[in-house]
Amino acid sequence: MEQTRLVARILHNPIDLGEMLAMVSDPSCGATVLFVGSTRDHNEGRQVLELYYEAYEEMARKEMERIAQSALAQWNLGKIAVAHRLGHVPLGEASVAVAVSAPHRSEAFTAARYVIDELKKTVPIWKKEVFEGGQVWIGLQSGSGGPK
Amino acid sequence: MTVKVRFFAVLRERTGVSSTVLTFEGSPSVHEAWQLLQQQYPVLGPFSECVTFAVNREYVNQHHRLHDGDELALIPPVSGGCDREVQ
Numbered sequence: 001m002e003q004t005r006l007v008a009r010i011l012h013n014p015i016d017l018g019e020m021l022a023m024v025s026d027p028s029c030g031a032t033v034l035f036v037g038s039t040r041d042h043n044e045g046r047q048v049l050e051l052y053y054e055a056y057e058e059m060a061r062k063e064m065e066r067i068a069q070s071a072l073a074q075w076n077l078g079k080i081a082v083a084h085r086l087g088h089v090p091l092g093e094a095s096v097a098v099a100v101s102a103p104h105r106s107e108a109f110t111a112a113r114y115v116i117d118e119l120k121k122t123v124p125i126w127k128k129e130v131f132e133g134g135q136v137w138i139g140l141q142s143g144s145g146g147p148k
Numbered sequence: 149m150t151v152k153v154r155f156f157a158v159l160r161e162r163t164g165v166s167s168t169v170l171t172f173e174g175s176p177s178v179h180e181a182w183q184l185l186q187q188q189y190p191v192l193g194p195f196s197e198c199v200t201f202a203v204n205r206e207y208v209n210q211h212h213r214l215h216d217g218d219e220l221a222l223i224p225p226v227s228g229g230c231d232r233e234v235q
Binding site for chain 2: 054122
């Protein structure tokens with residue numbers, strides 16, 4: 001059953017990267033890729049002071065599961081774990097993480113890249129950037145695209 | 149029939165609410181619900197060009213018909229355009 005091969009989590013506390021790796025551990029897999037997105041102290045030339053994330057949680061989890069499921073269907077993979085943190089995330093800490101295990105590294109890298117790129121396109125999560133003199137809500141998407 | 153509406157991020161802050169309930173006769177489209185919401189919350193007006201919608205946690209277009217008990221989520225702008233407004 002595919003469901004046992006994926007974990008999608010929305011967290012209100014720090015992402016445990018060791019746990020992310022442990023969740024995708026699989027004796028049939030010789031490669032594990034862990035992508036970590038962390039909060040940055042600058043954006044578009046502005047000094048960022050604080051970052052907050054908000055989600056439509058039920059839908060975000062469902063979309064994350066859908067994306068992981070799609071990756072499992074496309075490549076020869078072991079397991080996938082995806083986590084996004086919400087609320088105030090101090091600068092430099094992980095806000096999102098994707099762990100993928102596969103028999104071989106090529107699939108692991110490709111699938112991890114796919115999952116994080118898709119996550120940023122369709123998962124309903126927003127971040128609020130607080131900078132000197134103001135604040136702005138931004139979608140996870142940085143370029144074109146977005147939900148259909 | 150009634151539909152629960154949920155607001156997130158910039159739309160939640162601008163309207164000051166995280167959810168509301170709309171009551172309709174018949175089966176309105178998402179577009180009709182959005183028109184009514186703009187009457188109730190005029191601050192939503194500027195977002196017409198860039199808001200997207202989800203019904204029962206699936207993205208839908210404005211022609212989608214709503215049914216009793218549906219949950220309509222207003223998905224704030226996620227790229228470019230209005231989301232760059234500084235408050």
